[in-house]
Amino acid sequence: MSALAGLGLLLLALLGAPLFAVIVAGAMLGFLRQDIDLSVIGIEIYRLAEMPVLLAIPMFTLAGYILGESQAPRRLVRISNLLLGWLPGGLAIVALAACALFTAFTGASGVTIVALGALLYPALKQAGYPEKFNLGLITTAGSLGLLFAPSLPLILYAVVAQQMTLERPVNIDDLFIAGILPGILMVVLLSVWSGWKHRHSWKRQANFQSWREAKAAVMDAAWEIPLPFLVLGGIYGGYIAVSEAAALTAFYVLVVEVFIRREIPLGRLPGLMREAMIMVGGIIIILGVSLASTNYMIDAEIPTRVFETIREHIDSRLAFLILLNIFLLGLGMMLDIFSAIVIMIPLILPIAMGYGIDPLHLGIIFLANMQLGYFTPPVGMNLFIASYRFEKPVWDIYKSTLPFFFILLAAVLIITYWPALSLALL
Amino acid sequence: MTNSGSLPARLIRLLHAVEDGILILLLTAMLLLGVTQILLRNVFDSGLLWAGPLLRVMLLWVGLLGAMVASRYDKHIGIDVLSRLAGEKWRPWLRIATDLFAGLVCVIVAFYAGRFVLDEFTYATPGFAGIPAWMLEIVIPLAFGVIALRYLISSGMQLQRGLKGSIRV
DSSP, X not given: OHHHHHHHHHHHHHTTOOHHHHHHHHHHHHHHHTTOOTTHHHHHHHGGGGOGGGGHHHHHHHHHHHHHHSSHHHHHHHHHHHHHTTSTTHHHHHHHHHHHHHHHHSTTSSHHIIIIIHHHHHHHHHTTOOHHHHHHHHHHHTTTTTTSTTOHHHHHHHHHHHHSOOSSOOOHHHHHHHHHHHHHHHHHHHHHHHHHHTSTTOOOTTSSOOHHHHHHHHHHTTTTTHHHXXXXXXXXXXXXXXXXXXXXXXXXXXXXXXXXXXXSOGGGHHHHHHXXXXXXXXXXXXXXXXXXXXXXXXXXXXXXXXXXXXXXXXXXXXXXXXXXXXXXXHHHHHSOHHHXXXXXXXXXXXXXXXXXXXXXXXXXXXXXXXXXXXXXXXXXHHHXXXXXXXXXXXXXXXXXXXXXXXXXXXXXXXXXXXXXHHHTTO | OOOTTXXXXXXXXXHHHHHHHHHHHHHHHHHHXXXXXXXXXXXXXXXXXXXXXXXXXXXXXXXXXXXXXHHHTTOOOOOOSHHHHHOTTTHHHHHHHHHHHHHHHHHHHHXXXXXXXXXXXXXXXXXXXXXXXXXXXXXXXXXXXXXHHHHHHHHHHHHHHHHTTOOOO
């Protein structure tokens, strides 16, 4: 009976029923089986109001929507060009770095492709890079940077992990540090490949333009440059919590882009806020109902039972990690990163810890895997955004991302099987 | 939907404006309160005791109001693999089924969440700063109720069109 209900729910999810409804239906069926009054659903959803760090979600998302609508992406590209444009494959590397930075500070909501892609795509074309390469690069870069602080997926992983009582709780600041080297590995691998692929066309064109251009670019971005320092300095200096850093970022960005630079008319602001909160609402409601389903799963000791079943077949950590990679790749194809975190982490984390995997390392493995999911068919969000934005069939976009996919897959494997990369800086 | 000047259409527009208005006001208030709190603590070495709990409740409200608005634009996160493969002919019928499912599930959640809030009202559970808990929690049944209505209406309208044989996607 319960297996049948589970299959029915899975089918409904695959048919396109909203995920939050599927999750809450599953949780309610579970509670019914345990003779628990369904009012508990309301109590569980209200727990959303007990997690201060969740404030980061609307705040960073809002900041992202505002930045994306302003001219800040143009200034970001200009500055990146100044710093990295002289390298072989310079503009490609500029694109990777700029996208990574933008994604880290604005969540990973698909804003990056729209905001930066629109700028970089024609620029790359003009600089003589082939069309297919450009499409692949931009689509891939759209999800790059989600391992860098203070990206929303990192925060959400920590939030979900903290819901479970672990021997070693997951601390957000530690997770931020764990993401640094794996994130750099991804950017470097993609940069090296882009540079190598275009080493012959490297004309030393715009090596170092001139001190005047340098000064102009810095002055141009004078309002935005302090932002990363303010946020990361504030967090690591112990002055502000992550959620407060998010509020500060949103406030700062709003004041600068709307009131000081006046690049977004005040009348556009309510619309932008609404768009951002639609995105946030979609995530928050899934998180809310997942609190209920997670609670049920832990009560019913489902992770323990799954672990015991897996343990009968797999006894080595290595074999488990291989299986995990394959599973997560499949998962990433179906689920967006936010749903995947709230639905799967409560199940996977206790199992992985049973195999002696560090919860911080698991977080980085999980997110790195999910990053690939952004541009793997059939539902990779960035494939559709890129297809829509650049008016190309999804299939073309997919083909163009293939080489990038294999490079990032290599990065994911290194991250998975070399825990020190994630844990060395801690 | 209906022609734009009719009473139901005007009512719906009004409802949308109220939803949007509350959402945007709450978000703005959250932003200002959050920044004020940082300033007070770091510059003036003080703080508002109720700001923390209030901000957390506002998050709940903003999230659920956002979810209400998301259901208005059909922007909820879903997987949607099979319906993409299903083809033009079947897709509207699948939508009727999934919308109906989502609507019914939300009705149940709204009902039980409503009962929970009613209990809190009856027992006068305190929230914080003198605000009773039920006032903070009421958004849960409210949001699920509105979302339920939206999905049920959507599936009903699709069904009506389907029975008339005029479904086009």
